[in-house]
Amino acid sequence: xxxxxxxxxxxxxxxxxxxxxxxxxxxxxxxxxxxxxxxxxxxxxxxxxxxxxxxxxxxxxxxxxxxxxxxxxxxxxxxxxxxxxxxxxxxxxxxxxxxxxxxxxxxxxxxxxxxxxxxxxxxxxxxxxxxxxxxxxxxxxxxxxxxxxxxxxxxxxxxxxxxxxxxxxxxxxxxxxxxxxxxxxxxxxxxxxxxxxxxxxxxxxxxxxxxxxxxxxxxxxxxxxxxxxxxxxxxxxxxxxxxxxxxxxxxxxxxxxxxxxxxxxxxxxxxxxxxxxxxxxxxxxxxxxxxxxxxxxxxxxxxxxxxxxxxxxxxxxxxxxxxxxxxxxxxxxxxxxxxxxxxxxxxxxxxxxxxxxxxxxxxxxxxxxxxxxxxxxxxxxxxxxxxxxxxxxxxxxxxxxxxxxxxxxxxxxxxxxxxxxxxxxxxxxxxxxxxxxxxxxxxxxxxxxxxxxxxxxxxxxxxxxxxxxxxxxxxxxxxxxxxxxxxxxxxxxxxxxxxxxxxxxxxxxxxxxxxxxxxxxxxxxxxxxxxxxxxxxxxxxxxxxxxxxxxxxxxxxxxxxxxxxxxxxxxxxxxxxxxxxxxxxxxxxxxxxxxxxxxxxxxxxxxxxxxxxxxxxxxxxxxxxxxxxxxxxxxxxxxxxxxxxxxxxxxxxxxxxxxxxxxxxxxxxxxxxxxxxxxxxxxxxxxxxxxxxxxxxxxxxxxxxxxxxxxxxxxxxxxxxxxxxxxxxxxxxxxxxxxxxxxxxxxxxxxxxxxxxxxxxxxxxxxxxxxxxxxx
Numbered sequence: 001x002x003x004x005x006x007x008x009x010x011x012x013x014x015x016x017x018x019x020x021x022x023x024x025x026x027x028x029x030x031x032x033x034x035x036x037x038x039x040x041x042x043x044x045x046x047x048x049x050x051x052x053x054x055x056x057x058x059x060x061x062x063x064x065x066x067x068x069x070x071x072x073x074x075x076x077x078x079x080x081x082x083x084x085x086x087x088x089x090x091x092x093x094x095x096x097x098x099x100x101x102x103x104x105x106x107x108x109x110x111x112x113x114x115x116x117x118x119x120x121x122x123x124x125x126x127x128x129x130x131x132x133x134x135x136x137x138x139x140x141x142x143x144x145x146x147x148x149x150x151x152x153x154x155x156x157x158x159x160x161x162x163x164x165x166x167x168x169x170x171x172x173x174x175x176x177x178x179x180x181x182x183x184x185x186x187x188x189x190x191x192x193x194x195x196x197x198x199x200x201x202x203x204x205x206x207x208x209x210x211x212x213x214x215x216x217x218x219x220x221x222x223x224x225x226x227x228x229x230x231x232x233x234x235x236x237x238x239x240x241x242x243x244x245x246x247x248x249x250x251x252x253x254x255x256x257x258x259x260x261x262x263x264x265x266x267x268x269x270x271x272x273x274x275x276x277x278x279x280x281x282x283x284x285x286x287x288x289x290x291x292x293x294x295x296x297x298x299x300x301x302x303x304x305x306x307x308x309x310x311x312x313x314x315x316x317x318x319x320x321x322x323x324x325x326x327x328x329x330x331x332x333x334x335x336x337x338x339x340x341x342x343x344x345x346x347x348x349x350x351x352x353x354x355x356x357x358x359x360x361x362x363x364x365x366x367x368x369x370x371x372x373x374x375x376x377x378x379x380x381x382x383x384x385x386x387x388x389x390x391x392x393x394x395x396x397x398x399x400x401x402x403x404x405x406x407x408x409x410x411x412x413x414x415x416x417x418x419x420x421x422x423x424x425x426x427x428x429x430x431x432x433x434x435x436x437x438x439x440x441x442x443x444x445x446x447x448x449x450x451x452x453x454x455x456x457x458x459x460x461x462x463x464x465x466x467x468x469x470x471x472x473x474x475x476x477x478x479x480x481x482x483x484x485x486x487x488x489x490x491x492x493x494x495x496x497x498x499x500x501x502x503x504x505x506x507x508x509x510x511x512x513x514x515x516x517x518x519x520x521x522x523x524x525x526x527x528x529x530x531x532x533x534x535x536x537x538x539x540x541x542x543x544x545x546x547x548x549x550x551x552x553x554x555x556x557x558x559x560x561x562x563x564x565x566x567x568x569x570x571x572x573x574x575x576x577x578x579x580x581x582x583x584x585x586x587x588x589x590x591x592x593x594x595x596x597x598x599x600x601x602x603x604x605x606x607x608x609x610x611x612x613x614x615x616x617x618x619x620x621x622x623x624x625x626x627x628x629x630x631x632x633x634x635x636x637x638x639x640x641x642x643x644x645x646x647x648x649x650x651x652x653x654x655x656x657x658x659x660x661x662x663x664x665x666x667x668x669x670x671x672x673x674x675x676x677x678x679x680x681x682x683x684x685x686x687x688x689x690x691x692x693x694x695x696x697x698x699x700x701x702x703x704x705x706x707x708x709x710x711x712x713x714x715x716x717x718x719x720x721x722x723x724x725x726x727x728x729x730x731x732x733x734x735x736x737x738x739x740x741x742x743x744x745x746x747x748x749x750x751x752x753x754x755x756x757x758x759x760x761x762x763x764x765x766x767x768x769x770x771x772x773x774x775x776x
Contacts, residue, residue: 026047026048026133028048030150032051032151033151036147038146039146040075040144041138042142043140044137047087047133049134050133053127053132061127062118062119063119064117064118064157066148066149067108069144070113073138076137077115077117078104079134080104080132081128082131083526083527083528084527090530093563093566097139099559099562100135100137101254102557105256106123106257108276111279113140113144117280120156120275122490124273126495134150158211158216159219161211173225173226176226177196177297179196190202190205190312190313199310202312203224203325206326209330216271218271218272218276219277222292222333224295225292231298231304238468239293239332240451241294242291246358248263248361249261249262250601251601252592252618260600262601263370264369267282268336268337310328316472318470330463331463339464339486340373343371354397355368373486375389376412376413376485377389377437379409380406380408380431382408405448406441410454412435413431414482416484417481418434436459438455439454457478498556498557501595501613501615502636503770504632505633508617510607510629513716516617519646519770524552530550530551531550531552532550532770534677535591536688541711542708544689544708545687545688546686546688547569547621548569549561549569551591569589569620571584571686579653579654579655580654580655581654581686589619590620591619592617593616594618595613595615599614603629611631611632617630624713638664642734643773644731645773647768648766650764651738651767653764656677656759657677658676658729658746659676662696669696672692672693672696673690675689675691676689679759682757688707702728704727705721706721706752708721730745736771737768745763746763747764
C-alpha cells in the first residue's frame with residue numbers, strides 16, 4: 001500500500017542580473033572533458049560558453065555538463081540547443097533569472113554552486129549533433145570562482161539509488177531498527193549477523209536491483225524509515241512510500257524537460273527527465289530526499305498477522321514464509337518513482353475522482369492539474385466495447401469515481417504497456433486488452449480502497465500487484481513500460497515541435513470584451529520572432545484601458561520583454577508636447593503566452609474550442625494576475641486579398657494607433673473591424689474604442705464606440721457601447737515601418753465620455769508597425 005506523503009514547495013524570487021562584457025555572444029568553445037575556469041561577479045551571468053556535438057556520435061552517447069564553485073555561492077546552470085540565450089530584453093534590460101528559465105531546455109538551479117545536467121537521446125530535447133549553448137548565473141553577491149566542464153560520454157552512466165538510514169527518530173521517522181544489534185543468522189544470501197545489518201543489506205539490494213532497471217542519470221535519494229503503521233491480527237500495512245515533492249511544466253512554472261505540459265510528475269521522474277538532482281529541478285537546499293519509504297515496525301509482533309515477520313534474504317521468499325522485504329521495498333520505491341495516481345480516492349479529502357490540486361507542491365496554483373500517471377489511465381465501457389481517457393476534459397469527477405470501484409473498468413492505455421508481452425490481457429481484442437488497474441468495490445455503498453485503488457495492477461505475480469505476491473518478484477515486470485509513460489523511458493525521443501501563433505486578435509470566451517491584438521513584428525532566427533501585443537481590457541471601473549508588450553517567441557511561448565523596472569508588460573501614456581507615448585511607471589505587469597499543448601491546461605479544459613490554435617495567457621497587472629485560454633478571432637484563411645490587417649501607427653506622430661482585422665466576404669467588399677488606441681484626457685491616459693466597417697472601401701467613415709465592461713478579475717457583465725466620434729480610414733497598400741508615405745491615412749475625432757477632452761487627426765499618414773499578413 002501507499003500513503004500520500006507530505007509534499008514540500010520551494011519558491012524562487014526573480015533576481016536582477018548584470019551582464020559581463022564577455023557575455024555579448026557565445027565565443028568560448030568547451031572541449032570534452034576539459035574544465036574551463038572563470039570568475040563570475042556577484043549578481044551576474046555569462047552566456048559565452050558552448051559545446052559543439054559532432055555528427056558522428058555513437059548510439060548511447062550522453063552529454064554531461066558540470067559546474068562547481070567555491071564557498072557558499074549560489075550559481076545556476078542553463079543549457080539550450082541550437083540558438084543562443086538572450087542576454088538582454090528587447091527593452092535593453094539585462095536578462096533576469098526568469099528569462100534564462102524561459103530560454104533554457106535544461107536547468108540546474110539548486111541553492112549551491114555545484115550543478116550538473118545530463119542530456120541523452122531519450123531526453124525531451126534529445127542529444128543530437130549541433131551547438132549546445134550554456135549560460136551560468138551567479139545569484140550570490142560575492143564574486144565566485146567557477147569551473148565548467150562539458151563531457152561527451154560514450155555510454156550512459158547510472159546515478160543509482162542513494163539510501164539514507166536515519167540514526168535517530170525524527171518526527172514519524174525512526175531509524176533505530178536499522179541499527180538493531182539483535183544477533184541474526186545469515187539468510188538467503190544476506191550475510192548480515194545482526195537484525196539491523198540484514199535490514200540495511202536487504203534495503204541496499206532492493207535499491208540495486210531497481211536501479212539496474214531504470215538507469216537514472218542523477219542519483220535517486222531515498223530516506224528509509226520505520227514506524228507503527230496500521231496492523232491487526234488479520235490485516236496490516238507492510239510498508240508505504242511516495243515522492244516528497246511533485247512538479248510540473250506550466251506557463252508560469254517552465255520545465256520544458258517534462259514531456260507533458262500541465263501534468264504533475266513525481267520529483268524523481270522529473271529529476272531523471274531534467275538530467276539533474278531534485279534540488280536542481282526545483283531550487284533550494286539539497287537536503288530533501290526524493291522518496292520517503294516507511295516500513296511497519298509492528299510486523300513481527302505476536303498479535304499481528306500471526307507473528308509473521310520480514311524475510312531479509314536475497315532469494316525470493318517461498319509460499320508460507322515470512323514477508324519478502326526486498327520485493328516489498330522494490331514495490332514501494334516504484335510508487336515513489338511515479339507509479340502513483342493522484343486523483344482523489346478518499347471522500348474525506350473532497351469529491352471522489354477530483355484532480356489533485358497540488359497543494360504544497362512545486363508549481364502549486366490551487367488549480368486541478370492532470371497527473372502524468374492518470375493521463376495513461378482509461379475508463380472501459382465493457383457493454384459498448386469502448387474506452388475513454390480517465391483525465392479527458394470531457395470526463396467528469398463522477399465518471400472517474402464510478403471507475404474507481406468498477407472492478408474491471410479501470411484500465412491502462414499507454415501503448416508500450418498494452419503491446420508488452422508481459423501484458424496478461426494482450427491476447428484479448430481491443431479494448432479488452434488494456435491492462436487492468438485495481439478498482440475494487442469495498443463496503444456498501446462501494447468506496448475506493450484508500451492507499452491501493454488506482455495505483456496498482458491486478459496481474460498475478462507482478463511486482464505492482466495490489467496484494468502481496470509469493471514468491472516475491474525481483475523485476476518491475478509490466479510496471480516498467482508503465483513507468484516509461486511517466487518519465488522513465490530510455491527510448492530515443494523525437495525532436496519537439498513548437499507552435500507559431502497566427503497574427504490576429506485573440507480572445508478568451510470566458511472574458512468577453514477583453515482581448516489581445518497579437519501581431520508578428522519581425523523575424524529573428526536567433527532569439528525568436530518578435531511580436532507586438534496590445535492587451536485591450538478594462539480597469540476596475542469598467543473603463544477601457546490598454547497595456548503593451550513586445551517580446552520574443554521562444555519555442556512557441558511569447559515572453560514579454562522586461563523593461564528596467566522589471567515589467568514585461570507596460571502601460572503607456574500620451575505626451576502631447578512630443579507627440580509620443582511615454583512609460584507610465586505607476587503600474588506594470590507581465591505577459592507570457594504558451595501556444596503549445598494549451599488544450600491540456602486547466603484554463604482551457606472547460607472550453608469547447610473549434611479554433612485551429614489556442615494559447616494559455618498568463619498575465620499580471622500590478623498585483624492581480626490570471627491565466628486565460630485564448631484563441632484567434634480571425635484566421636488567415638478568412639482574410640481578403642489584399643489583406644491590410646495589422647497594427648497601424650503614425651511614425652513620428654506616435655502615441656496612438658489603429659488595429660485592423662479584415663474579413664473576406666463573397667461577392668462584397670471586406671468587413672473590417674478596428675480598435676483605435678488614443679489618449680482620452682489631458683493627462684494622456686490611453687484608452688481604446690471600437691469601430692467596424694460593414695463593407696470597407698478606402699475613405700469610408702464609421703462611428704467609433706467606447707466600450708464599458710468589467711475588470712479582469714470581476715464577474716463578467718454585458719458590455720455597453722457609447723458613441724464617441726468617427727473614424728475615416730484610407731488603406732491602400734501594406735507599407736511597413738519607417739515614416740508613412742501618405743498612401744495610407746486616417747482621420748478621426750474622439751471624445752471620451754466625461755473627460756472634456758478631444759483627440760483628433762485629419763488625413764494623418766499611417767504605416768504598419770507589424771509585418772503584413774502576406775509576408776508572414
